[in-house]
Amino acid sequence: DVKVTQSSRYLVKRTGEKVFLECVQDMDHENMFWYRQDPGLGLRLIYFSYDVKMKEKGDIPEGYSVSREKKERFSLILESASTNQTSMYLCASSLGEGQNANYGYTFGSGTRLTVV
Amino acid sequence: QQQVKQSPQSLIVQKGGISIINCAYENTAFDYFPWYQQFPGKGPALLIAIRPDVSEKKEGRFTISFNKSAKQFSLHIMDSQPGDSATYFCAASMFPYGQNFVFGPGTRLSVLP
Secondary structure (H helix, E strand, C coil): CCCEEECCCEEEECCCCCEEEEEEECCCCCEEEEEEEECCCEEEEEEEECCCCCCEECCCCCCEEEEEEECCEEEEEECCCCHHHCEEEEEEEECCCCCCCCCCCEECCCEEEEEC | CCCEEEECCEEEEECCCCEEEEEEECCCCCCEEEEEEECCCCCCEEEEEECCCCCEEEECCEEEEEECCCCEEEEEECCCCHHHCEEEEEEEECCCCCCCCEECCCEEEEEEC
16 A cells, blocks of 8 residues: 655654654655645645755745655755644655656645644 | 635534535636545545546545536535545646645535434
């Protein structure tokens, strides 16, 4: 069964800490994404990547960075965590433009991050 | 123009009833419209999707109706079951697909037994 795995289900971090959220997919997907999900705001795109070592800013990149050193792994980094970054973080992957016709995302189960 | 609007925010339906969730978009370049279903503690999962070359797509109890002129699409869940209780997101995308989905804010559906 193909899947997207996020390394932690729950995290509690202190304000100012550097936080790493890890995501691994086993589907050889070219595209990977990081979203945050907040009540009433839906899914908001933070960063995405079309290929190894490539990254693009989404709608809300401030306070975040990403790393994609290998095709299957996409990391989200909170450089200095703040309380307004308390949220559910969802990683997703999808086939690239040159890869066949299934256009949907496959999401991970999410990481609920609390910054105190 | 990138926004996808979704209503209602929450919906309560009796078992066996029909659940209807509506979405509207502005960008006429969108041409792929999926619906995602999310259970508590899980990530969203692709439920059903439609391209604008058809006005309706049905998969089991789930149907997407699409109105291109009105730039609206809706999800109908027939014979709703308690197991359908989840949050539903509509989304829209344009070529190149799989790279640029815009999501609606979500609808929390509760189906009462």
